[in-house]
Every structure is written in C-alpha cells, then in structure tokens.
Amino acid sequence: MPEPTKYILPESDIPQAWYNIQADLPAPLPPVLHPATLEPIGPADLAPLFPMALIMQEVSQERWIEIPEPVRDIYRLWRPTPLFRAWRLERFLDTPAHIYYKYEGVSPAGSHKPNTAIPQVFYNKEEGVKALTTETGAGQWGSSLAMACNAFGLDCEVFMVKVSYQTKPYRRSMMQTWGASVYASPTDQTQSGRSILAQDPDCPGSLGIAISEAVEVAATSGGTKKYSLGSVLNHVLMHQTVIGQETLKQMEMADEYPDIVIGCVGGGSNFGGIAFPFVRENLVNGRNTRIIAAEPTATPSLTKGKYLYDYGDTAKMAPVVKMFTLGHTFMPAPIHAGGLRYHGMAPLVSHLYDLGLIEAAAVAQNPIFEAAVAFARTEGIIPAPESSHAIRVAVDEALKAKVAGEKKVIVFNLSGHGHFDMGAYDAYFSGKLPDYDYPAEEVAKALKDLPQVG
Numbered sequence: 037m038p039e040p041t042k043y044i045l046p047e048s049d050i051p052q053a054w055y056n057i058q059a060d061l062p063a064p065l066p067p068v069l070h071p072a073t074l075e076p077i078g079p080a081d082l083a084p085l086f087p088m089a090l091i092m093q094e095v096s097q098e099r100w101i102e103i104p105e106p107v108r109d110i111y112r113l114w115r116p117t118p119l120f121r122a123w124r125l126e127r128f129l130d131t132p133a134h135i136y137y138k139y140e141g142v143s144p145a146g147s148h149k150p151n152t153a154i155p156q157v158f159y160n161k162e163e164g165v166k167a168l169t170t171e172t173g174a175g176q177w178g179s180s181l182a183m184a185c186n187a188f189g190l191d192c193e194v195f196m197v198k199v200s201y202q203t204k205p206y207r208r209s210m211m212q213t214w215g216a217s218v219y220a221s222p223t224d225q226t227q228s229g230r231s232i233l234a235q236d237p238d239c240p241g242s243l244g245i246a247i248s249e250a251v252e253v254a255a256t257s258g259g260t261k262k263y264s265l266g267s268v269l270n271h272v273l274m275h276q277t278v279i280g281q282e283t284l285k286q287m288e289m290a291d292e293y294p295d296i297v298i299g300c301v302g303g304g305s306n307f308g309g310i311a312f313p314f315v316r317e318n319l320v321n322g323r324n325t326r327i328i329a330a331e332p333t334a335t336p337s338l339t340k341g342k343y344l345y346d347y348g349d350t351a352k353m354a355p356v357v358k359m360f361t362l363g364h365t366f367m368p369a370p371i372h373a374g375g376l377r378y379h380g381m382a383p384l385v386s387h388l389y390d391l392g393l394i395e396a397a398a399v400a401q402n403p404i405f406e407a408a409v410a411f412a413r414t415e416g417i418i419p420a421p422e423s424s425h426a427i428r429v430a431v432d433e434a435l436k437a438k439v440a441g442e443k444k445v446i447v448f449n450l451s452g453h454g455h456f457d458m459g460a461y462d463a464y465f466s467g468k469l470p471d472y473d474y475p476a477e478e479v480a481k482a483l484k485d486l487p488q489v490g
C-alpha cells in the first residue's frame with residue numbers, strides 16, 4: 037500500500053466542543069469599548085445585535101464549549117473535512133518538506149464560513165429571532181449565512197459590497213437560491229448608506245460601509261432582526277476551531293507533527309480555526325510549531341498596521357476593539373482576494389501577534405496566483421484567491437526547506453475553492469493583475485482618525 041493521499045475521519049470524530057483559546061491566554065484580551073462613550077461595554081450593550089448565547093461565548097473563559105447536537109447534525113453534511121498530503125506539489129517543488137493541507141472547500145458554500153454560520157443561526161433561532169442581517173464582500177460569507185438561515189428557516193438580508201454585487205453575479209444567485217435577499221451596498225435603505233451616497237453617488241462600497249448598513253437595520257428592528265458577522269469576533273474564531281481539532285487528529289493518523297502551520301487572514305477566522313488548537317499545543321504541551329498568518333501586501337494589517345483601538349466599521353456603529361488596524365477609513369485596493377479586504381484583524385489574532393505567539397507574512401497578488409496555478413496543476417483543486425495566500429507562504433517555506441536541506445512538516449488551511457473567482461484567474465493569465473503595496477504613509481494618515489483611548 038502506498039502512503040495515504042488523504043486522511044478521512046468518521047463522522048463520530050466531528051469535535052464535541054469548540055476550543056476557546058481565551059482560557060489559555062498568557063494575558064487577557066483588552067476590553068471592548070462602546071463606540072459612542074469609549075467605555076468598556078457589557079453583554080447588555082451587545083444585546084440589540086446578537087443573541088445572548090453568542091454574547092456569552094464572546095466573553096467566556098471556559099476552555100471547551102459544547103457544540104449543540106443540531107449544529108453537529110448539520111456539520112455532518114461536510115465534516116469532518118479531509119486532510120491531504122500534497123505529494124504532487126512536493127514533487128513539483130522538489131522539496132524535502134512534507135506538505136499537508138486541510139480542505140474546507142467541501143462545504144456546501146465552498147469555504148470554511150458555514151462552520152460559524154450554522155451555530156450562529158442556531159442560537160438566534162433558539163432566542164426567537166426571525167431574520168438575520170449581514171454584509172458580504174466577495175460573497176462567501178453571504179452565501180454561507182444564506183445557506184444556514186435556510187437550514188433553520190430564518191430570513192436572511194445581505195448587504196453586498198456594490199463592486200462585488202456587479203462583478204460576482206453568481207455568488208448573488210447562490211444566496212438567492214438559498215432564499216436570501218441581496219442588496220448592493222451602499223443602499224438608500226439606511227441612514228449610513230444614504231449619507232455615503234450623498235457624498236459619493238458612485239461609491240463602489242466597502243466592507244466597512246456594508247457592516248454599518250447591516251448593523252443599522254438590525255439595531256433599529258426592535259429585536260426581530262439581529263446581525264451576524266462572519267469573522268473577527270471571538271465566538272466566530274472559536275466556532276472555526278473544529279478545523280484545527282480535526283487536523284490534530286489527522287496529523288496523528290499521518291504519524292507526523294507540524295513544524296509550521298499556515299492560514300490566510302482577512303478578519304482572522306479560518307486562521308484562528310486551524311491555528312488555535314496548535315497554539316494551545318505550543319502553550320500547554322511544550323510544542324514548538326511556527327504559526328504563520330498570510331495576508332495581502334494590499335491590506336497588510338498585521339505587518340504594517342498598528343495595534344490600537346479602532347472602530348470595526350466605517351460609520352462607527354460597531355464596537356471599538358484593540359486590534360492591528362489600517363484605520364476604519366481604509367479604502368482597500370480592488371484585489372481579487374475580496375475576503376481579505378478588511379481594515380482590521382480579529383482581536384484574538386492581534387493579541388497573539390502582539391504577544392509574539394504567531395508570525396505574519398505579506399504576499400502580493402501575482403506571486404499568489406503563480407502559487408495558485410501551480411497548486412491547481414499539481415493537486416487538482418482550483419483554490420480561492422484568499423486561500424492562495426496560505427499556499428504561497430507554504431510554497432515559500434517548502435522552498436526554504438529545500439535550500440536548507442531540511443525535512444519540514446508544513447500544514448496549511450485551504451479555506452475554500454475558487455470556482456467563483458475565475459475572473460481573477462483570467463486577469464492573471466492576461467497579465468492584468470497589478471501588485472499593490474499599501475504605502476506606510478497612508479497607514480499613518482488613516483490612523484489619525486482613530487478614537488483617542490487613554
């Protein structure tokens with residue numbers, strides 16, 4: 037028998053609990069502040085937006101939080117996800133490194149995002165909420181929430197960044213297939229949308245603006261609608277830890293342990309999902325794995341941003357959190373990894389980076405697509421542009437191992453497939469993909485607008 041290409045766990049190995057890294061942090065997270073008063077907020081301040089179960093998870097210090105059975109039952113549609121050994125990529129690179137990837141593209145929406153969409157909708161339903169509002173950039177989060185709302189019978193309203201609404205019609209159709217209503221943001225349906233349109237009628241939209249609109253609709257609904265966020269928040273990253281927990285088991289099956297774990301970062305959720313169980317092994321069980329967050333050079337929040345208090349959205353309605361940020365007024369370049377175009381970074385990922393427990397690497401579009409195409413031509417799967425940031429960093433580490441003549445065990449998270457991103461591949465093949473480097477002066481300028489927190 038040749039050595040396996042994929043490691044498959046039985047459904048009984050879907051994790052029973054999510055891992056809450058807050059229980060193992062060497063220093064607690066800084067408090068979350070109210071956007072108007074800049075005073076620490078409590079659960080009641082968040083209640084207009086989120087169900088209490090999720091608010092309690094947000095601040096919980098319990099290490100393990102049980103996954104409700106109805107959530108595990110829907111997870112069974114695609115979990116456990118496979119872990120692959122990238123034999124063909126290794127041979128192509130001619131590297132002594134062993135490369136593994138965890139593939140989250142097997143979910144119905146094609147990415148890791150349903151891992152949190154399903155429990156978020158479940159807890160909202162339990163508390164009697166009838167509809168969820170959200171924003172979406174490239175459409176992956178909107179489609180995941182649409183699918184989850186459909187599974188539990190809730191209505192779903194998605195504010196989709198206008199430029200993506202126009203360029204990604206099939207993501208929009210997907211959301212509509214699962215029954216969601218989709219609007220091109222900025223819209224004229226909200227105060228925040230109208231005020232942006234008054235200044236700039238042709239505004240292409242941004243994640244920050246779409247968040248403001250979705251938050252406003254929920255906050256002014258009188259409790260029937262709540263808001264749902266697909267990344268950044270503690271509970272979202274916690275839901276994603278099913279990825280890393282399964283990976284730990286699958287690496288045991290492969291009888292190896294990673295020297296390096298890599299995930300791409302937009303808001304930080306798929307990275308947190310694969311990485312946190314391995315951070316725990318470093319913190320608690322004496323392991324020494326390098327853990328690397330891969331971000332675009334066009335939105336370099338970890339590598340060029342500052343660790344400061346900032347607003348989560350453009351209209352300053354979302355809570356103020358301490359995070360690595362480029363400033364809430366940041367207007368991202370139109371890179372094709374739409375899911376990575378956020379000005380900030382999850383407070384948990386920011387905190388770990390600040391404590392030196394994880395590393396970060398920034399990579400540009402053309403080298404990313406080069407790695408994506410090499411991956412597709414060796415492993416077969418066409419990766420999402422977002423996930424390809426992790427592939428690029430994995431390839432770079434494998435090439436370093438080759439130069440050093442070292443057998444490194446590298447694991448990365450392949451957060452989704454790229455079947456809705458073929459326009460980006462087209463642009464790459466026709467040589468029309470610019471590489472953006474976000475200038476440090478722009479960061480400095482945007483940081484002047486940050487809230488002044490003592």
Ligand SMILES: *Cc1c(COP(=O)(O)O)cnc(C)c1O
Nearest residue numbers: 267302303304305306375422452
């Ligand atoms: C949304 C998305 C990302 C980025 O979001 P994170 O919260 O940082 O994980 C990465 N990959 C894919 C495929 C996505 O859909």
